[in-house]
Amino acid sequence: MTRAWAGINPLRPMIGMKAESRVPRPLPERIPRVPSEPDQRPSVMRQGLGVLAYAIRTEPGVFTGAVLASAVYGVMTVGSSWALGWATEHAVLPAFRTGRATQGTLAVAALLIVGVALVKALGVIGRRVLAGIMQYRMQARSRREVSRQYLRLPLAWHHRHPTGQLLSNASSDAEAAWAPLAPLPMAIGVVVMLVVAAGAILLVDPVLALVGFLVFPAIAALNFVYQRRLSPRMMRAQQLRAEVSEIAHESFDGALVVKTLGREDAEAARFQTRADALRDANITVGRIRGLFDPLLEALPTLGVLAVLLVGSLRLAGGDVTPGELIQVAYLFTLLAWPIRALGWVLAELPRSAAGWSRVRAVLTASGSMEYGTARLAGTGPATLEVRDLTYAHVPDTPVLAGVTFTVRPGRTLALVGPTGAGKSTLTQLMVRLIDPDRGQVLLDGTDLREAAQGEVSAAASLVPQQTFLFDDTVRGNLALGTRDPVPDERIWAALRLAQAEGFVSALPRGLDTRIGERGATLSGGQRQRLALARALVRTPRMLILDDATSSVDAQVESRILRGLREGSPESTVVVVAYRMATIALADEVVYLEHGRVVDRGTHDELLTRCRGYRDLVTAYEREEAERASLDAGEEVVA
Amino acid sequence: MTSLRVEERSAIATLRTGLALSPEFRAGLPVTLLLAALATVGKVIVPIAVQQVVDRGLKGSAPDLPFIRTAVLWCAAAVVLTAVCGYLMNVRLYRSTESGLATLRGKGFRHVHDLSVLTQNTERRGALVSRVTGDVDQISTFMQWGGLMVIVSVGQLLIAGVLMAVYSWQLALVVWGCFLPLVIVLPRFQRWVARAYTDVRERAGDMLAAISESVVGSAVIRAYGSEERTARRIDAAVHAHQRSQTRAQKIIAFTFPTTELVGAVAIAGVVLLGVRLGVAGEISAGRLIAFLFLITLFISPLQTATEVLNDAQNAVAGWRRVLGVLDTPADVADPGPAGQVLPRGPITVSFRDVGFAYPGGPPVLHGVSVDIAPRTRIAVVGETGSGKTTFAKLLTRLMDPTAGQVLIDGVDLRQVRFSSLRERVVMVPQDGFLFDGSLADNIRYGRPAASDEDIALAMTELGLTDWLDGLPAGLNTPVGQRGESLSAGERQLVALARAYLADPDLLLLDEATSAVDPATEVRLARALDGVTRGRTAVSIAHRLSTAEAADEVLVFEHGRIVQRGPHAELVARDGVYADLYASWTSAARTS
Incomplete structure (x- = not known):
């Protein structure tokens, strides 16, 4: 019975999920994960009650129903002892005294006992079903709200929060926040039960009632102390459990690195340290449970013995009947368990408060992207203008500083620069995934920040460096969020242009084949080509490729790029690239170093006048040349 | 898919192998079991005390106060002893099981790293992680609560059953007759509940996958303006999970009170037959009333039985999965100390x-x-x-x-x-x-x-x-x-x-x-x-x-x-x- 209401927890915090689409991001914020110290506990309790009050305000109907059902259960629990006492007094003892059984009274007694049990069972069913409905509704509501918020908040906010944390906000935190709702109606029913029981005992005998008034508050107080001592230690154990799982996740994810550097023993030691800490924390929890559980069981038993002792004194004085004595003793055994529900609610409150505060932090996070009202209504290739763009992930270390350039409609611009120069950040600014600290990005003369919601993504498509495919069909992945249904011919045309037609038509169910984590396995190059087709299918007026063909082999890549340039250009193209073939296709090159534009011009112009650019793009040839001259030198020497 | 070894072991063999893997489990087990037995005995104190007081203390026209005082004191002493035994047993149990499980986790973790990349790659990472976390937790739930509950419950049923037979075999037959159908029905309930929870877990997995797309795919979703589509997918998954949770809760809500209802029927039956037997002089009033208390001892073990069965199955399944890792040979194994250590330097x-x-x-x-x-x-x-x-x-x-x-x-x-x-x-x-x-x-x-x-x-x-x-x-x-x-x-x-x-x-x-x-x-x-x-x-x-x-x-x-x-x-x-x-x-x- 102890854990019946808690059920089985199907959600384990999911940590370290694969994050493929992450681009450079700044120092992640670490939220301290042990939320409450003992000295803050009263306020945590108050917060927990506040969370409950919010749930009651949100679902008043279901809550009232659950409480009423629980009250029925409470009253009937006392009622069952009364029925037994009545049966003893009116049916059992008279029969033993007189040696004659009265069938009528006996039948009434039996019906009474079964009838009370039936009503009590209905109360239990109603309470459990309604409490469940309420708890799961609140959980689902929080999850919907949190994930809506994830979709609403700007990418910069996502970059500040680790994936694992965001996932546990939506899963385990949303669960913890509403966990006390399961035992809450029961606890309220228990209060009703206690009041009725107190009344019932008082009616029997004030002296016996005194025993009850000593024993039950003692049980409640013991419970209170129990839960207050237990819950911080439970939270610590929970925390360690998450850490153990985090280490396992990371370590198994990096298994190849662990192996190739021969670090298995060190990893095992790292894991064992946390596993041992978890063991110690669990033993501490166990010690407290081990102490309080037997005490909580002994107390009502001692109460019954006290009732027998005091009761027989009262019996001698003629103040109570034997039947009444039995009724009170039975009541004590009945109340012993339910009274613990008060402790269960108490136990969940701190966890609930902590979970809710983390959910709230997401829900109240500000910085949603503001949208304007302008439409990007033109057709055909767009003009892109970047003006004095400055952006810093971390204050005072700008990734981009004063970047300015223009791309005329239908032209292709190559962004070139060393690793870490800020190219990917620039591509994100160009489709307004993030907003600049200073400066502007203009599409056909309209600042992206003034465009209405959905306008930028309809006009401009970015293919990021790292491919992210949804757990969906090929068609679903390509059509993704387009305003109108896309005809198959257009999908196939895009696949053809992305050099993906061949392998997609070879998939078992063609466009309807499921891909993504649980779908068909695709190579890195194939995934990249699908991501490219996803952009091409919407014939964007501006296409931005962030090193989007790095896993595609050279011949296929050149076919893709030639395809893009054939016919009349439908898009203005910005491409981040290292390969000379890609760069050479561009009408113009912007060369970046440390977030600044060092030079811009045609490939040939930059080759002749920009040293950094020359060093970068001709690195392979120079190496080759050096080696050739070295070999020649050696030959001369030989 | 998986190339981890799945041995077709019986539940008993799994338990035996599992226990053998962590010797800590068995350390001091006899004493712990003895303490558990003593702690169980304490549960029948109330019915015995009631019977003694009613039959002997309240027999005459006036209560036999000195007898009642002595009886109550002895019983109180027994209660205190029971509590002490319970405490000692719990502490020993937590210490030995947690130590055993920590060892098991460590062994499992190390072995995963010993497996070749070939074997590792056949498993999803999350599945490997759960073999050293969630699967081990399932074992601990059973070892610390379910397993003990089995011992305590069986003990409680046995003692209560024997005591009933001693008080009145006819009434005992009535009670057993009432509870016997539950032995058939409860396992079926348990299967329903288990199936419902499997469904909940699967829906939870789907829901997390859907939500994780909104986090992991945040850049792509924004770049392609597919917020609405993603939100719809999340809503559908959240709703499916909620529906499955509610369904599981309903099954539990309707099956759980069954035992107590049966208990009430048994009590009514005992009252009806007991009075008749009493009139015939075959049972004392005290014994009859003690019976009513003994029936409550039958209810709680049977109510927990459903859950314990579930825990036991989960534990065996958890153990099987952990053993599945350990049974899988490290196909690319370190020769260990027997292997050669090559001096550093230019390598051929x-x-x-x-x-x-x-x-x-x-x-x-x-x-x-x-x-x-x-x-x-x-x-x-x-x-x-x-x-x-x-x-x-x-x-x-x-x-x-x-x-x-x-x-x-x-x-x-x-x-x-x-x-x-x-x-x-x-x-x-x-x-x-x-x-x-x-x-x-x-x-x-x-x-x-x-x-x-x-x-x-x-x-x-x-x-x-x-x-x-x-x-x-x-x-x-x-x-x-x-x-x-x-x-x-x-x-x-x-x-x-x-x-x-x-x-x-x-x-x-x-x-x-x-x-x-x-x-x-x-x-x-x-x-x-x-x-x-x-x-x-x-x-x-x-x-x-x-x-x-x-x-x-x-x-x-x-x-x-x-x-x-x-x-x-x-x-x-x-x-x-x-x-x-x-x-x-x-x-x-x-x-």
Whole structure:
């Protein structure tokens, strides 16, 4: 019975999920994960009650129903002892005294006992079903709200929060926040039960009632102390459990690195340290449970013995009947368990408060992207203008500083620069995934920040460096969020242009084949080509490729790029690239170093006048040349 | 899919093997069980006390107060003793089970790392993690609560049953008759509940997957304006989960009160028959009333039985999964102390007629024989699927060949201790996986004793100081989970620095600089060759320059080395390499 209401927890915090689409991001914020110290506990309790009050305000109907059902259960629990006492007094003892059984009274007694049990069972069913409905509704509501918020908040906010944390906000935190709702109606029913029981005992005998008034508050107080001592230690154990799982996740994810550097023993030691800490924390929890559980069981038993002792004194004085004595003793055994529900609610409150505060932090996070009202209504290739763009992930270390350039409609611009120069950040600014600290990005003369919601993504498509495919069909992945249904011919045309037609038509169910984590396995190059087709299918007026063909082999890549340039250009193209073939296709090159534009011009112009650019793009040839001259030198020497 | 061993073991055999794995479980078990038995006895004190008081204390016209006082005192003493036994038992149980489980976790974790990459890759990461976390937790729930409940409940049922038979066999038959149908019904209920919860867990998995897309795919969702579509998918998954939870709750709500209802029927039956027996003088009033209390002792064990059965099944399933890991042989095993430790220095590698086939698959490498001399730069080229990566994995002993031998310094790799092998041969994979921590932590990973100065020196030698200076906190920059805070190219830089600092005699690069800019790549390649240090470098090449710079090129096609020799020589000949070269140059230089 102890854990019946808690059920089985199907959600384990999911940590370290694969994050493929992450681009450079700044120092992640670490939220301290042990939320409450003992000295803050009263306020945590108050917060927990506040969370409950919010749930009651949100679902008043279901809550009232659950409480009423629980009250029925409470009253009937006392009622069952009364029925037994009545049966003893009116049916059992008279029969033993007189040696004659009265069938009528006996039948009434039996019906009474079964009838009370039936009503009590209905109360239990109603309470459990309604409490469940309420708890799961609140959980689902929080999850919907949190994930809506994830979709609403700007990418910069996502970059500040680790994936694992965001996932546990939506899963385990949303669960913890509403966990006390399961035992809450029961606890309220228990209060009703206690009041009725107190009344019932008082009616029997004030002296016996005194025993009850000593024993039950003692049980409640013991419970209170129990839960207050237990819950911080439970939270610590929970925390360690998450850490153990985090280490396992990371370590198994990096298994190849662990192996190739021969670090298995060190990893095992790292894991064992946390596993041992978890063991110690669990033993501490166990010690407290081990102490309080037997005490909580002994107390009502001692109460019954006290009732027998005091009761027989009262019996001698003629103040109570034997039947009444039995009724009170039975009541004590009945109340012993339910009274613990008060402790269960108490136990969940701190966890609930902590979970809710983390959910709230997401829900109240500000910085949603503001949208304007302008439409990007033109057709055909767009003009892109970047003006004095400055952006810093971390204050005072700008990734981009004063970047300015223009791309005329239908032209292709190559962004070139060393690793870490800020190219990917620039591509994100160009489709307004993030907003600049200073400066502007203009599409056909309209600042992206003034465009209405959905306008930028309809006009401009970015293919990021790292491919992210949804757990969906090929068609679903390509059509993704387009305003109108896309005809198959257009999908196939895009696949053809992305050099993906061949392998997609070879998939078992063609466009309807499921891909993504649980779908068909695709190579890195194939995934990249699908991501490219996803952009091409919407014939964007501006296409931005962030090193989007790095896993595609050279011949296929050149076919893709030639395809893009054939016919009349439908898009203005910005491409981040290292390969000379890609760069050479561009009408113009912007060369970046440390977030600044060092030079811009045609490939040939930059080759002749920009040293950094020359060093970068001709690195392979120079190496080759050096080696050739070295070999020649050696030959001369030989 | 999975290649982890799934032994078809019976539940009992699983329990026995599981217990044998963690000797801590059995430490002091007899005493713990004795304490549990004593703690159970305490449960029947109330019915006995009631019976004694009613039958003997209240027998006459006036209560026998001295007798009642003595009886109550004895009973109180028994209650206190029970509580003490309960406490001691709990503490012992928690200590032994938690210690056993911590050992089990550690063993499981270590064994996962001992499995070959082949075996590891057949499992989803999350599934492997749960074998050392969630699966072990399921065992602990049973060991600390369910298993004990079985003992206590069975004890309680036995004692209450025996006591009933002693008081009145006729009434005992009534009670047993009422509860017997539950023995058949409860397991069925339990199956319903278990099935409902399996469904809840599956729906929860779907829901998390849907929500995780909104986090992991945040950039793509925004770039393609697909917020609405994603929100709809999440709503559907959240709703399906909620519905499944509610369904499970309803099943529990309707099945749970059954036992108590049966209890009430039993009580009514006992009252009806008991009074008749009493009138016939076959039972005393006290005994009859004690019976009513004894019935309550029947209810709680049966109510928990459903859950305990569920726990027991979960524990056995959990144990099976953990044992599944441990039973799977470490197919690429460390020879341990029996293995050879090779001295450091210039390294010779020989492949002798090496073949390889993935389990159940066709051979992907056939009769590969090649000698790699010390201090050489080798480039491995070939189309996707030609066997390059397999060659690399065999060379670093991530897998063992299915035919032939791989030798370093004339010793079969299978005879070399891992500690010695990993010190001499290091591979840098394409995906530069980083651990959550600072840049310095990651670079130091292969050589934990390295100082900050060593790291700074290494970064200078690799020509990466410029890049490092541009980072907000230099070497102390946190890289984020899996290195997410860095770009793909930057992660590769760190992974290379990590291997460089480990300073192996042979460095194998598997397209390790594919996302790095050309100038940096050339600089890195020079530093990493380190031929002056006597190091051998093997590169799986994706760019022409790497092949050109190599002393020797190995050309793979269809799992065979079809050509080998220096670039200049190969390019002059007709063949696979010349074709490859032609396509490379056209891609790199045409416009």
